[in-house]
Amino acid sequence: MDIAQLQAYGYFALTVFLVIGLYGYIYHLYSKRKNSDGVDYEEYSNMALHDDIDDTPVASISDDKKK
Amino acid sequence: MENRPLEYDYTVTKMFMFTTIALGIVGMLIGVILAFQLAYPGLNLMLGEGLAEYTNFSRLRPLHTDAVIFGFTLSGIFATWYYVGQRVLKVSMAESKLLMFLGKLHFWLYIITVVAVVISLFAGVTTSKEYAEFEWPIDIAIVVVWVLFGMSIFGLIGIRREKSLYISVWYYIATFLGIAMLYLFNNMEIPTIMASAPDGSHVGGNWWHSISMYAGTNDALVQWWYGHNAVAFGFTVPIVAMIYYFLPKESGQAIYSYKLSLLSFWGLMFLYLWAGGHHLLYSTVPDWMQTMGSIFSVILILPSWGSAINMLLTMKGEWQQVAASPLIKFMILASTFYMFSTLEGPIQAIKSVNAIAHFTDWIVGHVHDGVLGWVGFMIMAALFHMAPRVFKREIYSKSLMTSQFWIQTLGVVLYFTSMWIAGITQGMMWRAHDEFGNLAYSFIDTVTVLHPYYTIRGVGGLLYLVGFFMFAYNIYKTMSARPVEESELQSASPMGA
Ligand code: HEM
Ligand code: HEM
Numbered sequence A: 001m002d003i004a005q006l007q008a009y010g011y012f013a014l015t016v017f018l019v020i021g022l023y024g025y026i027y028h029l030y031s032k033r034k035n036s037d038g039v040d041y042e043e044y045s046n047m048a049l050h051d052d053i054d055d056t057p058v059a060s061i062s063d064d065k066k067k
Numbered sequence B: 001m002e003n004r005p006l007e008y009d010y011t012v013t014k015m016f017m018f019t020t021i022a023l024g025i026v027g028m029l030i031g032v033i034l035a036f037q038l039a040y041p042g043l044n045l046m047l048g049e050g051l052a053e054y055t056n057f058s059r060l061r062p063l064h065t066d067a068v069i070f071g072f073t074l075s076g077i078f079a080t081w082y083y084v085g086q087r088v089l090k091v092s093m094a095e096s097k098l099l100m101f102l103g104k105l106h107f108w109l110y111i112i113t114v115v116a117v118v119i120s121l122f123a124g125v126t127t128s129k130e131y132a133e134f135e136w137p138i139d140i141a142i143v144v145v146w147v148l149f150g151m152s153i154f155g156l157i158g159i160r161r162e163k164s165l166y167i168s169v170w171y172y173i174a175t176f177l178g179i180a181m182l183y184l185f186n187n188m189e190i191p192t193i194m195a196s197a198p199d200g201s202h203v204g205g206n207w208w209h210s211i212s213m214y215a216g217t218n219d220a221l222v223q224w225w226y227g228h229n230a231v232a233f234g235f236t237v238p239i240v241a242m243i244y245y246f247l248p249k250e251s252g253q254a255i256y257s258y259k260l261s262l263l264s265f266w267g268l269m270f271l272y273l274w275a276g277g278h279h280l281l282y283s284t285v286p287d288w289m290q291t292m293g294s295i296f297s298v299i300l301i302l303p304s305w306g307s308a309i310n311m312l313l314t315m316k317g318e319w320q321q322v323a324a325s326p327l328i329k330f331m332i333l334a335s336t337f338y339m340f341s342t343l344e345g346p347i348q349a350i351k352s353v354n355a356i357a358h359f360t361d362w363i364v365g366h367v368h369d370g371v372l373g374w375v376g377f378m379i380m381a382a383l384f385h386m387a388p389r390v391f392k393r394e395i396y397s398k399s400l401m402t403s404q405f406w407i408q409t410l411g412v413v414l415y416f417t418s419m420w421i422a423g424i425t426q427g428m429m430w431r432a433h434d435e436f437g438n439l440a441y442s443f444i445d446t447v448t449v450l451h452p453y454y455t456i457r458g459v460g461g462l463l464y465l466v467g468f469f470m471f472a473y474n475i476y477k478t479m480s481a482r483p484v485e486e487s488e489l490q491s492a493s494p495m496g497a
Helices: A003-031 A040-048 A061-067 B012-040 B040-047 B049-055 B059-088 B097-122 B135-160 B165-188 B215-251 B256-274 B275-279 B287-299 B303-312 B320-324 B326-349 B351-359 B363-391 B396-432 B443-478
Strands: B187-189 B208-212
Touching: A003 B256, A040 B059, A040 B215, A040 B256, A040 B287, A061 B040, A061 B443, B012 B040, B012 B059, B012 B097, B012 B363, B040 B049, B049 B059, B059 B097, B059 B135, B059 B165, B059 B363, B097 B135, B097 B256, B135 B165, B135 B187, B165 B215, B165 B256, B208 B287, B215 B256, B215 B275, B215 B303, B215 B326, B256 B303, B275 B287, B275 B326, B287 B303, B287 B326, B287 B351, B303 B326, B320 B326, B326 B351, B326 B363, B351 B363, B351 B396, B363 B396, B363 B443
Parallel strands: none
Antiparallel strands: B187 B208
16 A cells, blocks of 8 residues: 555544544533533533632532542 | 631732733834834834834834733733632632742743843844744743743642633633643744854854754744744633633623533634644645645634634623623624634635735734734723722723723724725735736835825724723723722623713
């Protein structure tokens, strides 16, 4: 196999990989409504909206340590 | 802990807010001078023959670009980081003596570096690489400043209460990592005192002077990989970080789609790094690289618009806020100009279009609808939002802010429309030829035709500068305006008449 052929196969494989990666990520975002803490991605907006120092965190680090 | 309730500590934010304004004035003032020098060349001698060395266009141009990029924009990035970082991670700088110390050190070293840059550029000391003009001793200082910035980012993240990182924090991290990598690679240089000529003799020269480790086409490639991504990680990524925090906060609306913000983030990170080739179309770099740069640039519109549309849709059902609040106006116009320049950029990156656009004023127009409309507006909006919160006072004047908005918007429009006409005229005249291939125009013909447009650009720039002075005055007066309660600071910023 000459170099041009190798490049062509490499190019094709990379393209397939990227397409799968992209759609896989979109699928992940939409199917997995909740992460392991039971938080919906959309709730993360509250990190900015409720950001006073005594507001309750969306998902707290200390909850994690308690487990 | 003592009994005093814990509060966010904005000391370092305030320091960087000050440099954002001061260096913004310096940089834009020089920009206006440059613009009028292009229209009226006599101004190169504005302080007389004796001082012409310091007042001519070529000496001032890098001072403009570096003051607005590494002064105004970077200070804005630092100021907002020290504000947004604490808030979305829910941890105060006051909780760590070390981080407080590093933050102040970061500021003071930054000031020293700025002074060194200003003096050396005025003196004409430069490596002659665009946006990377600094000689090696200054480069080293810049690296230290940058490392301190990184320590602050990762230090705050290390002691955070909020488990996940808000989308803006991702963008700040990307800014840090991106610039770190680019800056180091592009500034690989050898001090000339260490170099010797091919015949073995000593080269010598000034101790601070250095030459790039790369030569010819390689140097151009690395330079524009850097140059393009300095735009990416200086003018885009951190500004997106700002709008993802300040627009939702000021309007009280959740981001339209948090998932879209994540998708656009990874899309932007993946695509941006490959697009630098669009600065080198029809040059000596390999053809496939030019084509790749072109293609990636065109696709780049997707993640760019992903963020911009996400911001506009965040206002869904709340458009009356845009009419009511000048602060929201600034941000909505900023994201509109972001859409605009990321539509214009991909068009200019198409090879056949670039054949007309390259080297012309159309590029300068593209640059400034991005930096004035998007970067400048967003940074000013961020400072307007932060001012009442760091000073615990209402914004001095809403009507002043509204007038500033309209004056500057007019300024931006005059700037880019005149440069479009000038640029396309220039491009068409340069390539016009008769049936035998003789050029139809000489260079001076284009200069004559372009004169009115250069004047219009100067006026547009002047309007923007006037608006910036209004902004500086408004923030200054805010420091002694009516004190406000914590409860007034939840979302929309309090403003005086
Ligand atoms: C999708 C996004 C974008 C693309 C594809 C793009 C594309 C381009 C192209 C093709 C050029 C001209 C290169 C030449 O012929 O010399 C250029 C120049 C430039 N663009 Fe963009 N652009 C984009 C977004 C932006 C934004 C948002 C900003 C600023 C806020 C910006 C700032 C600049 C600057 C400063 C230059 C001039 C560099 C120089 O020659 O010194 N661009 N861009
Ligand atoms: C008061 C407003 C401003 C005016 C009047 C102005 C004017 C100018 C002028 C005359 C040039 C030289 C163009 C040439 O060589 O033909 C220039 C270049 C540039 N300016 Fe500005 N400027 C202003 C604000 C800004 C701001 C706020 C930024 C960034 C945040 C900025 C970034 C740049 C950059 C990156 C270049 C280099 C463009 C290139 O090489 O293609 N300017 N500006």
